[in-house]
Amino acid sequence: MVFAISDAYTREQDVITFQVGEATLSTLTDVHSRNTPANLIGATPEILRKYAPEGVYPAAINAFLARINGKTILIDTGLGQKLKDNLRSLGTDPEQIDAVLITHAHGDHIGGLLDSSGKPAFPNADLYFSKAEHDYWKAVSGKSNALFLKIVEAYGDRLKLFVPSEPEPSNLPLAGIRALSTPGHTPGHTAFLLESDGSKLLVWGDLTHATAIQLPHPEVAITYDVDPAQAVATRAKVLEYVAENKIPVAGMHIAFPSVGDVRKNDGQGYLFSPFCTCLGI
Numbered sequence: 001m002v003f004a005i006s007d008a009y010t011r012e013q014d015v016i017t018f019q020v021g022e023a024t025l026s027t028l029t030d031v032h033s034r035n036t037p038a039n040l041i042g043a044t045p046e047i048l049r050k051y052a053p054e055g056v057y058p059a060a061i062n063a064f065l066a067r068i069n070g071k072t073i074l075i076d077t078g079l080g081q082k083l084k085d086n087l088r089s090l091g092t093d094p095e096q097i098d099a100v101l102i103t104h105a106h107g108d109h110i111g112g113l114l115d116s117s118g119k120p121a122f123p124n125a126d127l128y129f130s131k132a133e134h135d136y137w138k139a140v141s142g143k144s145n146a147l148f149l150k151i152v153e154a155y156g157d158r159l160k161l162f163v164p165s166e167p168e169p170s171n172l173p174l175a176g177i178r179a180l181s182t183p184g185h186t187p188g189h190t191a192f193l194l195e196s197d198g199s200k201l202l203v204w205g206d207l208t209h210a211t212a213i214q215l216p217h218p219e220v221a222i223t224y225d226v227d228p229a230q231a232v233a234t235r236a237k238v239l240e241y242v243a244e245n246k247i248p249v250a251g252m253h254i255a256f257p258s259v260g261d262v263r264k265n266d267g268q269g270y271l272f273s274p275f276c277t278c279l280g281i
């Protein structure tokens, strides 16, 4: 059972906290947006008329904070624009973060890892990358990996590489969190499964960018996918996994409150139900 701890929230606020067993998960939003479908691959005019009738779909750029088994764990860092303010609103200082887990190394996920002087923004945290993601960005040519290389250097021996697996996620050295291999958007893209007191929740990174369109139509990809065909196959697998097992999800680009349920849709694909509908959102 997952529910919002506080009902004193407004539409599209930057921080909201959910209970997952005895753990909590907080959405930390950098950006609320309405995106045009220009970058989608395979979204037919019929699909867009039905699922983006105003020519835009809701989206966001989120990080998440998990408090689980006595640890304070950040999952991605967004662009880093509002991250520290959002953490502060939860009474958390950067020094208190024990670990940062990264779903993949795009700039809207690793943007908050360094402070303005290039030092680690989380001085006491271990930094977790999947080995495949790390190796991919190390080898990329050109300047697209400049930030990644700076981060790797700054975190030094606090960088921890792990190997995610599927269909069952692999253990991490952090109690209550496991790593599910979800390649396609990037080669080492990883989702993180939280488990506490019989409750589960999957933080699925960039499994969707246009949730309102890609749940009913998981075959729609986006130009940011490194391998769009693999991203589509992974999305189909993970949607089936969470719907079958009734595991709620949280997504880095799902619009506020960014946490909800996935169910099979009778007609086509899947449906996403955010966990705040009871309050009229």
Ligand SMILES: [Zn+2]
Pocket: 106, 108, 109, 206, 252, 253
């Ligand atoms: Zn992203």
